[in-house]
Amino acid sequence: MKSIFGDSVQVCLFGESHSPAMGVVINGLAPGIQLDLDFLDRQLDKRRPKGRISTQRHETDQVRFLSGLFNGRTTGTPLCMVIENSAQKSGDYEKTRHLLRPSHADYTAQLKYLGCQDYRGGGHFSGRLTAPIVAAGAVALQILRSKGVLIGTHIQSLYGIPDSPFSQEEAELERQLDLLDEVAFPVLNPQAGERMRQAVEEAAAEGDSLGGVLETAVLHFPGGIGEPFFCSVESRLSQLLYSIPAVKGVEFGAGFGIAAMKGSDANDEFITDGKTVRTTTSSNGGINGGITNGMPLLFRCAVKPTPSIYKPQQTVDLAAMENAELIIQGRHDPAIIHRARVVADSMTALALLDLCSERFGYLWMGG
Amino acid sequence: MKSIFGDSVQVCLFGESHSPAMGVVINGLAPGIQLDLDFLDRQLDKRRPKGRISTQRHETDQVRFLSGLFNGRTTGTPLCMVIENSAQKSGDYEKTRHLLRPSHADYTAQLKYLGCQDYRGGGHFSGRLTAPIVAAGAVALQILRSKGVLIGTHIQSLYGIPDSPFSQEEAELERQLDLLDEVAFPVLNPQAGERMRQAVEEAAAEGDSLGGVLETAVLHFPGGIGEPFFCSVESRLSQLLYSIPAVKGVEFGAGFGIAAMKGSDANDEFITDGKTVRTTTSSNGGINGGITNGMPLLFRCAVKPTPSIYKPQQTVDLAAMENAELIIQGRHDPAIIHRARVVADSMTALALLDLCSERFGYLWMGG
């Protein structure tokens, strides 16, 4: 399905960077959910460029509800949220449109859309499309939170600079997730954050860019959710996480590290207090056989450095079909990983809400 | 969708380890494809336990076509392939059924299926279910090969022991893929393979198990395939790769390594000879914006060590709801990664065929 995700809670995404507007339709929401518009704004704000290490471009993404909301509550019919692309200048893109930007989607868009794509600002591939995703994710996050589920993402590392890890203790992990909800630069260790920002500034000064690894934890998610094949929790989450522009890797639990472990180290042993069952470790990230086991979910995304850099790059001029040098103009983020974390949270919430709704029925989310 | 995958070429998987049979239905095949049954057998053979480092259990998986095949050619109607589970002994599982095997799906199956799951031999979660997947994959691989697309997987590393890398040169890569099609233990460097087997034997002697990393290359795949969101090539491949039991990580191109690179290193620059466009590097694994760029696709899966080990493990007896020690009996693979590579090839082919069929129409695959 093209630009549509979900079986029970379906999300339909549309828009281009410079089209009149971009937006999202959510199908399958229960009726009667009082939307928390302050929370929606806070989520969108996490995505906005800010601070010294972000683009200075001003984006005031205001969500307008076209349908599905009545007296502040969901009606149960399709909820359409739109963000206008006001005051976009299009002319800038005309002269460089034939120069393929490395690691952008210019060339693949050309192959797929045969020259008809909207090339301004990346078109449908623009990072701006994550704004409606964050709006949809805010709805999903709110619903899951009303069920006690907490979701949060930190920068596990940036250009190799590590943050402190998520705690194995639930109480402490909950505290960490609360913290991440409040800070603009999502790290658990402020000193690590400072070093990261410094590295970004240095790269920016060179006209370069940096990436990193995002790590997401989900706390209090019910066990028994997911499918053995094709719709495993890993399958569904990775399908969505790989829809975040710039993600090139997704791993769960010990992830790629598990490949160098012995079974006796990798296996998560079980323990009980006579009432509940827990695992003593989390090499499998809270998922066995594609199904949640009731422990915290833990996974990571590799985010590549922003493709737009100011250094000269070798490329191809598609119109002339010859080699050329590209020097990118304009304002671009030297790193987007700190802004991407709220997109990871949003994608996570959408995938998990869909799986829950399928199991419990969609009225479950209403109360 | 539960145990169903695909939009244009749909695969429906069914079966348990000890049910009368397991199988797969493929919808959306073009009519008139002469199935290569020898190739099908060879593919199933790659998955079979063999050599010293595999279980001694004898599996003679014979595919029976129930429908969709007439005079050796596909009819265009649903193709059903079934593998009987002959001569399975069920009694063994009764006495240990309440002891949760660590890193298996026993506990999550209990949560999801409420005690009604077929617990014998892992039931629907058994690695045996990959046999019908390999059968379906053989059909997809044959079709893609008839279009010139080559797919192959090697063990990039096992317990940290590295194989030689895939070549960046297409001619050499093609030779490597041909080689992998012929060898039982899928490595590019025979010495590395010998060291890997030795490590597995040593682990087996300790009653332990090992995992590794599988790396897959796809050559001559057309550009312009995939979708920007939700159905990106990465999304679709990872959805299927995460349906291989034991996979805990999936990465494309430079993968997690890209997180420590600068943009100027990570960006894949473009070059042309006046006719075709290529990238000079492959940090993005042949995929930009979710869409193939015509370069070889490159990705890796982290495969965890086989969960069934012979060392005593701490676990929970669900019936008594108390802590217990588990000592696993029977014959189990100390490593399955060499057998899993054909599953990776199969899943890859199914995902890519589906995407091609959607773009070109399903008659495309016929001729």
Add this chain to the structure above:
Amino acid sequence: MKSIFGDSVQVCLFGESHSPAMGVVINGLAPGIQLDLDFLDRQLDKRRPKGRISTQRHETDQVRFLSGLFNGRTTGTPLCMVIENSAQKSGDYEKTRHLLRPSHADYTAQLKYLGCQDYRGGGHFSGRLTAPIVAAGAVALQILRSKGVLIGTHIQSLYGIPDSPFSQEEAELERQLDLLDEVAFPVLNPQAGERMRQAVEEAAAEGDSLGGVLETAVLHFPGGIGEPFFCSVESRLSQLLYSIPAVKGVEFGAGFGIAAMKGSDANDEFITDGKTVRTTTSSNGGINGGITNGMPLLFRCAVKPTPSIYKPQQTVDLAAMENAELIIQGRHDPAIIHRARVVADSMTALALLDLCSERFGYLWMGG
């Protein structure tokens, strides 16, 4: 989706008349449902040719469960049921395969499957494919019945000969549905049934065939089920009812008769006893805006006369590409409408179970 139906409870159908077997996979069943195999047999028996007015061909359709059933109960994983096509003679079809049988799918199969279709006995288009549908429907009917929902179909008319109508009173309607469950020839009025059978015998004596109208009632189905657009109850039911070979019309409530009514006659007025809300008439067949209103559902299917008749027919020889006369040999039903009623019940149950599962979650069906 090809040969797959359903969002929450998904049915995947496969098989040809003369392929080794035909069958069905049901995804999304709750675990723990004790299947009533006697009921399953009774349902299949309703579909079997019997009496003077049916083909004398002997079909002993035995369902074999390949997966998803353990100790007599559903596991919650895909349930695969298979019916072998034993002892089918194929040679008969060779000589007439180029002669298009009027009102059969010979010609359209040729257009779609490009000559690769299994032409023996109608192949995938055979009425035999309704046997696995009845098997799947029996599971759905059993589940709905456990929730108090009753479904039954009678021959409203055959070659214009009318049966007595369904009662507007629920108690009487329930009695009628019980009666239909027990009789081989599904009419409410035995005299009408006798006249219908006589008409069929007369047509058979002429080498001709007859059709009729099936009318289905669903009692005690919950209100609030269905969607305003695309997945309205009418949309879903008609999608499935039009998958019954020979159905050329589907109408709800007053159906086509409503087109000649005034609004003041057609509108179903509401009435209450202070506790429940009912309609005083049923022109809308229990469905408003695509959603059930809690009243009995009422709809009809037009079933065309069996296309296989013994009178000479004008047709085309596709091999010679010239006009030809066709005289059909073999044993064929002069009417199938009395056998089709259980297919209508089955399709109805599958559509309604899917809609219920989506609303209530799939565990709902388990208990």
Add this chain to the structure above:
Amino acid sequence: MKSIFGDSVQVCLFGESHSPAMGVVINGLAPGIQLDLDFLDRQLDKRRPKGRISTQRHETDQVRFLSGLFNGRTTGTPLCMVIENSAQKSGDYEKTRHLLRPSHADYTAQLKYLGCQDYRGGGHFSGRLTAPIVAAGAVALQILRSKGVLIGTHIQSLYGIPDSPFSQEEAELERQLDLLDEVAFPVLNPQAGERMRQAVEEAAAEGDSLGGVLETAVLHFPGGIGEPFFCSVESRLSQLLYSIPAVKGVEFGAGFGIAAMKGSDANDEFITDGKTVRTTTSSNGGINGGITNGMPLLFRCAVKPTPSIYKPQQTVDLAAMENAELIIQGRHDPAIIHRARVVADSMTALALLDLCSERFGYLWMGG
């Protein structure tokens, strides 16, 4: 799927009568289609209330393209079209909101959406939602027309008053379809049309309303399109036609009339001129086994009388849970069937385009 239709060309509908806007997202369009905005306007105009027999409410439905259109051509990414609901007065609905309007969806909306539905003007159930459907349909119709496919609908009968039938001759049928494209009141026989309008006026004078039967013909549609089960052409068309508010019956070819025919009359015999194959009659409406046979498609929809009438009606006050009399105020159409024909054309085009795209690949529609 909720408010989403299609496998290859997917349509996502949203909006309420009095929400800020309503709209539609179309996924899966080929890139490069120059949209004919004049045609779009003409289609929307056919749906607008006009003449003496329509409501005097003024609707100036202007389509705004939010995405997927660049320089007048489709980009291949999701196309979002929005129609603002300007100047709607909401206050009127407050006082009568607890009085269930017979044959409207007030009561079923209450059951499904638990009182959270937007009750103003019918909310998501409003006939206004057909405006974005007509907009989407205009895109599909334009594409099909570029392939030579013609689609048209006339009022076959209104309150029993019959129009002239569609011609069996293709040249004449083509002329009829051209005529229908031009007239405001879609009949083939102007005298019949005059009698119909008179009947509507008389009903309106009584405060009553009328319905009728729409008949649609599709000319030059390719053979071999459709699926044997679940996605038969009849299944797909009826699924969409039953999403037109007020449709209570759908039949193909001879439809319900076929139930009183003998096989020898009902069968469509084949004839050839040595080059092409045709049927001599059209009892099956151009569809055999769910698949098109290359002949014109022919089908009919029963449209019920407009539910909003001015005569007093018995109903229930849901707030008081007691019986009440309802007298509907405001301006309402005494008949909508002449406006509904363009909705039938639109739904038909959407269903057929989806089926074509699946077979031929989505680039087919581009050229």
